[in-house]
Amino acid sequence: MSVSVLGAGAFGTALAISLAQKGAVTLWGRNPDHVVEMQANRTNTARLPGVDLPASMSLTSDIAQALAADVILLAVPMQRLAGFLTDHIPQSSTANLVACCKGFEVSTGRGPVTVIRDMVPQATAAILTGPSFAADIARGLPTALTLACADDAACQKLQQALTTQNLRLYRTTDTQGAELGGALKNVIAIACGVAIGAGLGQSARAALMTRGFSEMTRLARHLGAETATLAGLSGFGDLVLTCTSEQSRNYRLGLSLGVGNSFDPSTTVEGVATARAIVQMTQASGVDMPITHTVARLLDGEADVPTSMAALLSRPLKEE
Ligand SMILES: NC(=O)C1=CN([C@@H]2O[C@H](COP(=O)(O)OP(=O)(O)OC[C@H]3O[C@@H](n4cnc5c(N)ncnc54)[C@H](OP(=O)(O)O)[C@@H]3O)[C@@H](O)[C@H]2O)C=CC1
Ligand SMILES: O=C(CO)COP(=O)(O)O
Secondary structure (H helix, E strand, O other): OOEEEEOOOHHHHHHHHHHOOOOOEEEEOOOHHHHHHHHHHOEEOOOEEEEEOOOOEEEEOOHHHHOOOOEEEEOOOHHHHHHHHHHHOOOOOOOEEEEOOOOOOOOOOOOHHHHHHHHOOOOEEEEEEOOOOHHHHHOOOOEEEEEEEOOHHHHHHHHHHHOOOOEEEEEEOOHHHHHHHHHHHHHHHHHHHHHHHOOOOHHHHHHHHHHHHHHHHHHHHHHOOOHHHHOOHHHHHHHHHHHHOOOOHHHHHHHHHHHOOOOOOOOOOHHHHHHHHHHHHHHHHOOOOHHHHHHHHHHOOOOOHHHHHHHHHOOOOOOO
């Protein structure tokens, strides 16, 4: 199966580099000047510096050329996904569309698979998610991810097509669980960054990760997702990676907030919008998401770090 990756950011470029081990792959970028520069230098200096682009990778800004592939990976930020589909993918398309973003839309509360299903109903909608930094994938370091698609037969084909020597995919039909894990862990990673940045210590981080996982699982159960999915690569696995590494932009944003510094607003930090989306989603349902709500208030300037910690620590005592 031929593969195109749409979105020449860090993750899209890294996935295309890994897939190029198996044969021809196309990387599409929206900015023709950026594509020309990548073609000339055989590297993506803007988004993934220091890594060579293999010869088997074609670069294009021609969307028709990119859409000719059997499998289309969508590697654009979550809040841009719906607009991207409207602009570039015909509503009647029957393509294999694999979302590679993590988050929920603030405007609608939809995750990536739901957005694809709503906007391109006849397509095969899947999500590729889990613990992986673009730089690690691009350098050929071993990585394991979750591939979720409701149609298991289609999922098996995609699993074969997208697994490479260094990128090992496990599959599930629980797309909702995979969407939730990848989105929610980013918010918890912000909280962990804040805790470490503010000097609250490793024990506080362990508490936030564990109680964060508890609220991730609670929401998943409420929405009918499989809690086993949350315990897998796309949930627990990605939570561990993102909450403990300064390679994570979500964690680094938290660190900056914790020490009282600002953070480059142009960086893709999916947990910011996701925190707001989850607050909207859970306010009506009443699902208890104290860490997520605290992060949202902090991000919106409604609370500072000491107040946020005090709010979490003064909650009623209860059974674990
Ligand atoms: N980086 C990582 O380690 C990982 C990232 N992810 C996920 O991948 C997704 C993308 O992140 P990442 O690649 O890191 O982000 P980057 O900020 O590196 O890149 C985002 C890319 O999306 C492009 N883009 C934005 N809006 C549009 C649009 N409307 N149409 C076309 N292209 C658009 C940008 O184009 P331009 O350059 O022209 O602005 C840019 O190339 C996120 O959801 C993230 O959570 C998942 C796992 C790992
Ligand atoms: O999702 C990721 C790792 O799995 C990347 O994390 P950041 O988006 O926080 O950099």
